[in-house]
Amino acid sequence: MNLNTILPKVESLSQSLQAALVDKINHKTKPLGALGQLEAVALQVGLIQQTLTPQLSNPTLMVFAGDHGVVNAGVSPYPQAVTAQMVLNFLQGGAAINVFARQHNMRLRVIDAGVNHEFDANTDLIHAKVAAGTANFLQEAAMTQSQCEQALATGASLAKQEAAAGANVFGFGEMGIGNTSSASCLMSVLCAIPIEECVGRGTGLDDAGLAQKLSVLKQAIDFHGMRGDNALEVLATFGGYEIAMMAGAMLGAAEQHAVLLIDGFIATAALLVAAQLQPNILQYCVFTHCSGEAGHRRLLAHLGATPLLDIGLRLGEGTGAALAYPLVQAAVNFLNEMASFESAGVSTAEAGAGETA
Template sequence: LDTDLLQQTQVRLDNKTKPLGSLGRLEEFARKVVTISGNPTPDLSKKVIFTFAGDHGVVEEGVSAFPKEVTPQMVLNILRGGAGVNVLARHAGAEVRIVDVGVDFDFEDCPGLIHKKVARGTRNLAKGPAMTRDEALAALAVGIELADQCKQDGIGLVGTGEMGIGNTTPSSAIIAAIGGFSPEQVTHRGTGINDQTLQIKIAAIRKGLDLNRPDPADPLDLLTKVGGLEIAAIAGLVLGCAANRIPVVVDGFISTAGALIASELHPQARDYLFAAHESVEVGHRFMLDRIGCRPILDLDLRLGEGTGGALAMHLIEAGVKILLEMATFEQAGVSEKQE
């Protein structure tokens, strides 16, 4: 990233009618969007949140409180505009693009759905690899392709999101493998499972890691063996947005697992990321630290879909508007600091 542009942007912020640095992280957001985009006057009028949907074979172990059919049901809910991500995206002035990258359901006559199904869900990671390497690569390619489309569409800010019953299980498996944690340390209650289901979930992750022995130094191996199709697509979206110089707001736990895979594959991808919020899920903080992202919000969220990203978009855009719209001391005829 361009350090000259970074410094020029800070000078512009310092000339605004406010004490130096007094808008704190809003100024950080403005600097970051400028340097990512390479544009001194970034246009965030078009914003998109991608909600990638996929199913998980590991659900057959009994790791989730919700039945598997909720994945396609929620896809339809999102298409109709009734889900949390729809409400919050509308509020932020963002469009939701919902992508079937791996739902175990045949969607027909679903206007608006982006059909990119790689497989009808992953296989059960507790019994073998969740995906083939080709499937993982194909799902990564879905994200990259959609990022390229965003460049053509003039999208200024992209948010990640996901919908997939059971998808905190592969996310925790990825964290455990990369960080060298035991499954207990990084496995939490997801949609709100009870103690018994939590033990089943932990056991499934342990079986998956013991059986598949993913190589923590090989992010693609990790993604293939214990990941998910929507996690792969998010990783691809992050890589594609970085390549296209589009800033990406990473939502919560599962999205961060995807962003982590991306940043393990290409460490430079980290510079293009905003972490929307600190999730309630255990293990999220480890991923944020490893990516090097300080979360923007801390609102006890644990819904996913892209909801936290939608909220954070408003704050990132606020920083850019400060840069573009606030008067300078000279313009406003305001006296400067005299100390």
């Protein structure tokens, strides 16, 4: 498989409308900058869509599921079988992401990227399994280069299909017992940050469990002895099929000039890989929240990201993306519907009068 043919090409955003968008934002009936981050989001969405009147259509949440061989080394208090059980919960509509997706009229797409379970035929599940879980990266690479490329290409193709069906805003989520271990290693190696600063409690490890997890991940990183200058090699070594497929979907959606809603620690680790492959992708990303998982705040800082929410979420599933979506809607709505000083007949502030009403 030729990587140059499977990886989407993400364009740098044209800045030709920036001055006009800023002018439109600044002439709304409010003090300059009074809508805070919503103003930055409105500008960003306008630049992504290259219009002064952006529209959000068919918001879609793509939740990727996969299992991790490193779970056999005791890095999670939950058994691997929980991954498949939660996928069934998604399909039955009972998970948090189902609740929030329904609340905000977002389409939920659940993808089996590599769960160690054979699901029955189900029209609501996208069957895209690369393999039945990754290998234990404490002893060998999590996946082969070919499997890694397959996951990336499949994710890109799935996102392009959703875009062709009318989606121009995507949220990304995941489910996979052990995937905070994978994300921690990806972060540590790709960002050259000590693993101690990347590892958290995941699904609720106690102190002894956290110490065990840290010990395993340190051993794994030492065993492979890699540098972070080859993102694909690092992804194949430490990643999960759901992480790789999500990275591909992010690239595919950005290629279609969609708005990307980035969820928590796992999704941001997937983006970290995607950004090393196509740096322009960061221009399309709205960082929806800062996770309560240790390491996420540091990872956001590494990417120069300012999240919209910081409310202690650490569930995954794309829940932060779903909860933040109304804020993105609000940004687009004020840009399109809020009166200007001129149209409302409201006097503007006198020169030098400051920015508060």
